Amino acid sequence: MNNNLLNYVLQISDNAMILGHRLSEWCGHGPILEQDIALTNIALDLIGQARSLYQYAATVDGQGKTEDDLAYLRIETKYKNVLLVEQPNGHFGSTIVRQFLFDAYHYAFYKALVNSADETLSAIAEKSLKEVTYHLRFSSEWMIRLGDGTEESHQKMQDALNSLWAFTGELFEMSDADTSALEAGYGVDLSSVKSFWDEKISEILKMATLEKPEEAWMQSGGKQGRHTEHLGYILTEMQYMQRTYPGQEW
Amino acid sequence: MADIKSLEEKFQSIVDAETKIEPKDWMPEAYRKTLIRQISQHAHSEIVGMLPEGNWINRAPTLRRKVGLLAKVQDEAGHGLYLYSACETLGIERDELFDQLHSGKAKYSSIFNYPTTSWADIGAIGWLVDGAAIMNQVMLCRTSYGPYARAMVRICKEESFHQRQGYEILLTLSKGSEEQRAMLQDAVNRWWWPSLMMFGPTGKESTHSAQSMKWKIKRKTNDELRQQFVDISIGQAEILGVTLPDPDLKYNEETGHYDFGEIDWEEFWNVVKGNGPCNKERLAARVKASEEGQWVRDAAMAYAEKQAKRKSEASKVA
Ligand SMILES: [Fe+2]
Ligand SMILES: [Fe+2]
Numbered sequence: 158m159n160n161n162l163l164n165y166v167l168q169i170s171d172n173a174m175i176l177g178h179r180l181s182e183w184c185g186h187g188p189i190l191e192q193d194i195a196l197t198n199i200a201l202d203l204i205g206q207a208r209s210l211y212q213y214a215a216t217v218d219g220q221g222k223t224e225d226d227l228a229y230l231r232i233e234t235k236y237k238n239v240l241l242v243e244q245p246n247g248h249f250g251s252t253i254v255r256q257f258l259f260d261a262y263h264y265a266f267y268k269a270l271v272n273s274a275d276e277t278l279s280a281i282a283e284k285s286l287k288e289v290t291y292h293l294r295f296s297s298e299w300m301i302r303l304g305d306g307t308e309e310s311h312q313k314m315q316d317a318l319n320s321l322w323a324f325t326g327e328l329f330e331m332s333d334a335d336t337s338a339l340e341a342g343y344g345v346d347l348s349s350v351k352s353f354w355d356e357k358i359s360e361i362l363k364m365a366t367l368e369k370p371e372e373a374w375m376q377s378g379g380k381q382g383r384h385t386e387h388l389g390y391i392l393t394e395m396q397y398m399q400r401t402y403p404g405q406e407w
Numbered sequence: 408m409a410d411i412k413s414l415e416e417k418f419q420s421i422v423d424a425e426t427k428i429e430p431k432d433w434m435p436e437a438y439r440k441t442l443i444r445q446i447s448q449h450a451h452s453e454i455v456g457m458l459p460e461g462n463w464i465n466r467a468p469t470l471r472r473k474v475g476l477l478a479k480v481q482d483e484a485g486h487g488l489y490l491y492s493a494c495e496t497l498g499i500e501r502d503e504l505f506d507q508l509h510s511g512k513a514k515y516s517s518i519f520n521y522p523t524t525s526w527a528d529i530g531a532i533g534w535l536v537d538g539a540a541i542m543n544q545v546m547l548c549r550t551s552y553g554p555y556a557r558a559m560v561r562i563c564k565e566e567s568f569h570q571r572q573g574y575e576i577l578l579t580l581s582k583g584s585e586e587q588r589a590m591l592q593d594a595v596n597r598w599w600w601p602s603l604m605m606f607g608p609t610g611k612e613s614t615h616s617a618q619s620m621k622w623k624i625k626r627k628t629n630d631e632l633r634q635q636f637v638d639i640s641i642g643q644a645e646i647l648g649v650t651l652p653d654p655d656l657k658y659n660e661e662t663g664h665y666d667f668g669e670i671d672w673e674e675f676w677n678v679v680k681g682n683g684p685c686n687k688e689r690l691a692a693r694v695k696a697s698e699e700g701q702w703v704r705d706a707a708m709a710y711a712e713k714q715a716k717r718k719s720e721a722s723k724v725a
Pocket of ligand 2: 483537565566569
């Protein structure tokens with residue numbers, strides 16, 4: 158078993174899984190029927206990505222586990238998603254800000270991962286990139302629409318941006334898994350992802366008439382399994398059936 | 408008056424000739440009103456129907472089931488969209504239809520006022536609720552109003568997929584542990600009777616039926632559809648190894664149909680009137696989504712107006 162590769166794959170899949178979970182919470186509660194459907198589309202894409210990646214992680218792990226074992230039977234400290242994706246939905250605008258901040262990263266990340274020396278990762282990245290290209294377009298458009306909409310919407314977006322900003326630094330921190338993946342040729346250099354991200358954020362914020370928050374202290378720990386309080390509740394809900402009725406077919 | 412009468416006669420002859428009525432055609436005011444009531448009620452049912460199943464998206468037991476359920480609930484949102492659009496062709500706006508739902512003036516299918524308390528409910532809803540809906544909707548694919556009929560054709564394809572997916576969830580439970588089989592039986596116990604009620608009141612009490620049949624909006628009575636549903640469900644229940652909670656169910660050699668027990672119409676009317684277990688929660692969830700989304704809709708509108716203005720100014724300069 159290649160532990161570094163396993164951790165690296167889990168890092169990517171956990172991000173998709175947890176963000177997909179959060180977006181699923183909107184299903185049936187969206188502000189506009191068309192946007193309800195759009196958020197669910199993104200959730201479906203992300204959970205689909207997570208499944209491909211968990212299936213691959215199970216193979217790398219080589220102990221006969223399934224995608225469901227990895228999603229449903231790991232505790233908080235084993236989850237490696239960044240803190241940003243586990244943050245609560247808040248109002249529609251704050252969901253859009255979280256999505257946009259992550260999509261801009263996700264897009265550049267997959268774009269680089271297409272060149273991975275690992276064929277499976279490269280193939281997953283190529284398929285996911287198509288999906289994430291659409292996600293980024295969707296969230297960018299809504300950033301602009303709500304940022305440059307009414308006074309009220311502008312203020313709501315600026316506030317959401319200010320409060321989620323502290324979770325963006327972690328996106329570009331190289332964990333041990335990131336570093337060894339890069340060295341082994343199957344990983345992504347997050348500093349190049351960061352330059353794309355900086356540019357994209359500036360471009361869209363300008364169009365959205367929003368201010369880029371000042372550089373301040375950044376929260377981190379997700380990649381090492383140190384999470385905010387929110388992840389525990391997510392997993393409690395998500396893992397309820399598998400924990401209550403262990404080892405059954407559904 | 409003679410004019411209206413001849414228009415009505417002509418309208419009826421078009422209907423009788425099985426030609427579809429289209430939005431621009433002349434139609435009796437009562438036909439229009441009946442359709443608006445029925446299609447919007449149908450659309451609202453799709454949207455409110457997302458809530459009980461939505462409950463289980465984040466608790467689905469496997470990733471495969473989660474994706475299946477998420478996609479299913481999303482389909483229902485799509486059905487709502489088609490139906491609101493069909494309704495709008497009759498000269499009413501989506502916003503007004505939402506207002507009618509939120510104020511309680513418009514109804515939606517009472518089945519969604521029952522709670523989903525276990526995972527097996529997701530299977531039972533697919534099998535029984537989508538199943539009962541299909542009976543009605545297959546008939547509506549041939550309804551006299553063109554846009555409604557066409558919306559139903561698209562919807563029916565997805566509904567039968569939902570039913571198969573639900574049944575397959577139950578089939579898996581039926582082959583599972585004792586706990587899983589108990590979960591399955593419990594869900595069927597709770598959903599069977601409300602599913603029979605979905606077809607609406609029985610002949611004597613059904614107010615809209617006769618006229619709707621004449622206009623070919625409907626082609627079968629509530630009781631005919633209900634009987635069809637009972638007949639088809641018996642064999643499916645046997646395969647699942649569940650007992651349908653009706654001691655009076657038995658095959659009638661004379662009629663060639665299954666007889667079934669008396670429906671609790673008192674419960675039915677109470678749930679319609681708002682006394683079901685979840686009426687308040689369901690409506691409150693819709694009202695909340697609408698109120699909390701107001702600023703989003705306002706902003707989208709304001710932005711669109713700004714953009715239009717910018718465009719026209721730019722074209723002046725050019
Ligand atoms: Fe539907
Ligand atoms: Fe359905």
